[in-house]
Every structure is written in structure tokens, then in C-alpha cells.
Amino acid sequence: MSKYEVILFDLDDTLIDNAENVRYAYTKMVESVGEHYTEEGFKKWYDLDKKFWIDFHNKKIFVPKEFQTPQELFVQYVRSLRFQMYFEGKISLEKAFEINELFLASLNEIVVPIEGAYETLKYLHDKYKLVIATNGPTVAVESKLGKIGCLDFIDSIFSADMTKQTVTKPSKEYFEELKNYLNFYDNNKMLIIGDSLRSEVQGGMNSGIDSCWLNRNNEELPEQYKPTMVINNLKQLTKKL
Ligand SMILES: [Mg+2]
Incomplete structure (x- = not known):
């Protein structure tokens, strides 16, 4: 004792095992916009996500006033922003919110x-x-x-x-x-x-x-x-x- x-x-x-979990959710996410899984794409996402949360921690992520409250919306906005970054602005914020929901749900589907x-x-x-x-x-x-x-x-x-x-x-x-x-x-x-x-x-x-x-x-x-x-x-x- x-x-x-x-x-x-x-x-x-x-x-x-988060990496396996994320790989699955990533696959669902790219498929939702008609793309396919690639190792290269996955690595891009994995690195982007990691860097994003470090930037967030260092207060380098800008959140517009209308998304700062309530807390739930703030969290949703910040999480969704990653998908806009990944698709380099080619998706709307609305779509990014939608993908965020799908991504979270997919993370829950398979757990290693x-x-x-x-x-x-x-x-x-x-x-x-x-x-x-x-x-x-x-x-x-x-x-x-x-x-x-x-x-x-x-x-x-x-x-x-x-x-x-x-x-x-x-x-x-x-x-x-x-x-x-x-x-x-x-x-x-x-x-x-x-x-x-x-x-x-x-x-x-x-x-x-x-x-x-x-x-x-x-x-x-x-x-x-x-x-x-x-x-x-x-x-x-x-x-x-
Ligand atoms: Mg950990």
C-alpha cells in the first residue's frame, strides 16, 4: 500500500488507444465530404489537431465575441474550427459544426x-x-x-x-x-x-x-x-x- x-x-x-480511435473518426469525417482515407491525410489531421490544442492552450486561437458564451457554444466553436482549418476554409462554419458532431459521435463508436x-x-x-x-x-x-x-x-x-x-x-x-x-x-x-x-x-x-x-x-x-x-x-x- x-x-x-x-x-x-x-x-x-x-x-x-486514442490514435486508433481518431483514425476511425477521421475516416468518417473525410468520407462525409466525399474524400477517402489516406495515411498522408490522417497524419496531416493528427498533427494539426495536436498543434491546435497547444495553440489553444497558449491563447493563440481567436474566438469571435458571438461564440464566447455560453460555454457549450464556445467549446463547440473551438472544436469545429479545427475542421475549417483542415479543409483550409473550403467548408462553411455550419458544415464544420456538423462535421464536429459526426467526429465526436464516431470517436464514441470504436474504442480500443x-x-x-x-x-x-x-x-x-x-x-x-x-x-x-x-x-x-x-x-x-x-x-x-x-x-x-x-x-x-x-x-x-x-x-x-x-x-x-x-x-x-x-x-x-x-x-x-x-x-x-x-x-x-x-x-x-x-x-x-x-x-x-x-x-x-x-x-x-x-x-x-x-x-x-x-x-x-x-x-x-x-x-x-x-x-x-x-x-x-x-x-x-x-x-x-
Ligand atoms: Mg493522454
Whole structure:
């Protein structure tokens, strides 16, 4: 038994194989405008999407006044903007909203777990309070977890789109709002687990919470990041926790 009481799990590429999920949704998206799947197109989308959320985090994405409130419209607008960018302005905003809906629905259709997710969560849920802490849309979380048979292992779900200040990991404010949501404030008894150095490990560093980096591809750890522990496979958690 470790000192932790609450484990904060990232979802995408930590418990769910997001790349496979996105590949499927991407295929549906291009087919909806009469195009076909290509590796090249997929790579363009994957990179664009990744960069988009970094730009968003750095406040480089402009949102016109009429889309700034309510929060739901804001989120919808921001997400839809990616499709206008991908199709380089060849689709209307209305069409982009439509594609966004299709894309979200498709993301929910096929869900591939990360190896060991079920066994690991099953093992941990008796010992710890397990929380999903994601930047992705709340609506997708329950169905994704349900499809990999893990929903019953999870005690709470928290997403960036539930935050009052529209904050994302790794910001300190995100974790402040998460702690308020959980009504749990003891940093020393929490552990953040995730695949992203920029989101989870940096988030832990920003908020004074221990972090565990899931390094599935055996990448080198850049010096500026200080995870408390590193694993290559989720199942290693059953030995460490
Ligand atoms: Mg992730």
C-alpha cells in the first residue's frame, strides 16, 4: 500500500488507444465530404489537431465575441474550427459544426483499450479512489470507459470542459478546480498518471502533486520534466501501488 488515496488518471493514450480511435473518426469525417482515407491525410489531421490544442492552450486561437458564451457554444466553436482549418476554409462554419458532431459521435463508436487497462483498474479500484482527469469532452468519457468495461472502477470524472475558468492540464488552475470538485485537498495523497509529459507530468509539477509518466514507446525523458515515477506498461502499477 502506498501513501496515495486518490489516483488521477488521464484517459486518452493512457487508458484508451486514442490514435486508433481518431483514425476511425477521421475516416468518417473525410468520407462525409466525399474524400477517402489516406495515411498522408490522417497524419496531416493528427498533427494539426495536436498543434491546435497547444495553440489553444497558449491563447493563440481567436474566438469571435458571438461564440464566447455560453460555454457549450464556445467549446463547440473551438472544436469545429479545427475542421475549417483542415479543409483550409473550403467548408462553411455550419458544415464544420456538423462535421464536429459526426467526429465526436464516431470517436464514441470504436474504442480500443491500452494494454493492461482493465486488469490495472480492477486491481487499483479496491485500494484507491480512481478519478479520470481529462482535457477531452466529458460526454465521451463514460461511453469510452463503458466500452472497455472499466466504468465501474471509476469513482469520479473531471474534464477541462467542466472548469469555470476554461482551463486545461497542465495549468495549476485546472488541478485547483479538480480538487474543489472532489472536495479533496491533500496533494501528498494524490498521484497523476498519464502518457503526456506536457499535460500530466508538467501538471503535477505545476500543482505540487506526484506524477507517473506512462512511457509506452520508451522515449527519452527530457531534463525539464520531473515525474515521480516512470512506467512502460500500465500493469507495472499493480506492483508499485
Ligand atoms: Mg493522454
